[in-house]
Amino acid sequence: MGIYAVEVLPFWKRPLGDDWLAVSGSGDHVFLSGPEVETLNKGCVSELPLALQATLKSRFFTASTDTPGTRRLLNSRRAARRETVTAGPSLHILVPTLQCAHSCQYCQVSRSLHDTGHTMTREDLHAACDRIFDSQSPTLTIEFQGGDPLLRFDLVREAIERIQIKNRHEGRLLRFVVASTLHQLDDAMCAYFREHGVVLSTSVDGPASLHNRNRPLPGRDAYERTLAGIERARRWMGHDAVSALMTTTKASLAHPEAIVDEYVRLGFAEIFLRPLSSYGFAKRNQALLGYRPAQFETFYRRAFERVLHWNRQGVPLREVYASIILNKILSPFDSGYVDLQSPTGAGQSVLVYNYDGYVYPSDEARMLAESGDISLRLGPIGTPLAELQQSAVQQALIEASQVERVDDCRTCAFQSYCAPNPVDAQAQFGRLDTPALETEHCQRHQWLFDFFFDAVRQADEDRLDLFHAWARPTSSPEQETLCDA
Structure with missing residues (x-):
């Protein structure tokens, strides 16, 4: 031998x-x-x-x-870890209107109370629906964002039906998501969504006082109206037909346990403990809303421990950010989270068809355009996918996100799981090729990977079982994109 x-x-x-x-x-x-x-x-x-x-x-x-x-x-x-960016765009975000009644201080886009100049034309809507099928991905998730897309339910309905008719020949697996405040949701909409297999995503920032502070309405009843929408959706469409997201502002930092408890009280199976994003108009309010990375880390530790507390009590609450990181660490099958792909998932696994008539490589890229930075436009709606992906913008995004070509990433232990985020770099510093270690994206994810590797290292058998369960790929839309409703 x-x-x-x-x-x-x-x-x-x-x-x-x-x-x-x-x-x-x-x-x-x-x-x-x-x-x-x-x-x-x-x-x-x-x-x-x-x-x-x-x-x-x-x-x-x-x-x-x-x-x-x-x-x-x-x-x-x-190759399996890169499948998210090699299978073709699977997430297609349509922004039919920028109309919204809220005046959230952390909003990443310029909302509008009127539809004039802030609503997608039917010509562009039809072209976007048709171009979605340029992608070779066998599964297509179509997510409607805004503004609040329910303010133009007619366009949402028209898009869904056009896509479904075209799919009779294409034979793809379709998923429809509407991200909304749910304030305009009525019984007729619920019945339509139930018939067409649509799920809903909304924002719940915590208990009433915190939610109403973060997401103000003139009547100061944003929380109450959102909960009414959640209850209506569950009554008509089923308990799991609506999910929720939260955004961590400076006001949130003192209430991690209360925020987690609110999600448990409302019967959600998931919570996504998201940091504030410095995009578009949210960037202007950083002095009011922003905080240091160490403050978010303290908030996250406390909130995550509260999630574990509820799991120990038999309440199966899953923290989405944890599942994203644990999927990278513990599973050979990537969940598809676009912000941690090399080369970038922006433009390769996600495309945004905006009300302004242009296609963007990610939701964050269209947010930059709202504040005047249109450097990441891929092309007009209706442009063939092959041309969009060969555009100078897309090639620059790919070049700036390949770990083997980025000095800070080549020697990083997390390079198999993480990647530079050039859209983040553009938002923070005005250039795609900002050194990775200088970006909030890199600093936050280095901490998260350290935190969860240490958690895995110290976990007992029961905790490891929980982590492995969270690490399994999910079809939740919150894994695919960081979208506000």
Whole structure:
């Protein structure tokens, strides 16, 4: 029986408490002691315990020099992690109108009380619906945003029916999502959505006082009207037909437990603990609403612990940000979260057809346009997908988001899970190629990966089971995009 030589494959390491985290090219990880890392660095694999040698081989840290099977499997694992951006755009966001009655201080777009100049033409609506099928993705999620799309329910209905008619020939799996305050929702809309398999997404920022402060209406009853919409939707369409998002403002920081408890009280199975985004008009209110990254980290730790508390009580509440990070860490099958793809998912896995007649590579890119930065427009609605993806803007986004070409990412232990976000960089610094470590996107996700790797390292069997359950890919629209309603 021959003895095969073993070589150490490329891997990346990062200190984690008293141990080291090591990540292989497949995205598999191990926790090692200092001496074990040093031995592996030297290539002296045979000096390590036999059980650890087997683990390192099974997780693509090592390979026999004369058996190519490991490398072929490694390439397949890498390809699986990139499937989100190679399968074609699967998320298509239509913005039929910018009309909205709210005056949220953190709003990322310029809302309008009137439809003149702020509503998509029917010609553009039809062209957008038709161009969606340029994508080769077998599953197409069509999400209506605004403003509040229910203020132009006629356009939403027209788009849904046009897409469904075209799909009789195409045979794709369709998902429809409407992101709305739900204040305009009535029984007729609910009946229509139930008939056509539409789900709803709304915003709940916490208890009434916090929600009404963050999302003011002249009558100061935004919370009450949103809850009425949720109850109506559940009555007509089923309990799981409506989901909710929250945005963490400066006012939210003192109330992490109350926010989580509100989601439990309202019977939601998920909560997405999202930080404030500095896009468009939200950026103008940073002095009023903004906070330091460390403040969000403290808020997140407390809120996450409260989520775990409810799970220990038998209430199956899932934190979406945690599931996104844990999916990257624990699953070989990517959930499709577009902000952590290399090259970027912007324009490759998501497209936005805006009321202004243009296509954008992401919702955040169209938010930049609302404040005057139109540098990320891909082209007019109706432009073939192939032309959009070959545009100078799309190619620049791809170039700025490839981890192997970005200095700060090439040596990062999280490069298999994360990526630069050039749209974020453009919003924060006015340039796509801002050094990754300078961006809020990078700083926040480095902390999140550190936090969850440490949580995995210290987890008992029950906690690991919970983490693995959260890591499974989900069809929830909140995993795919960070959208406000």
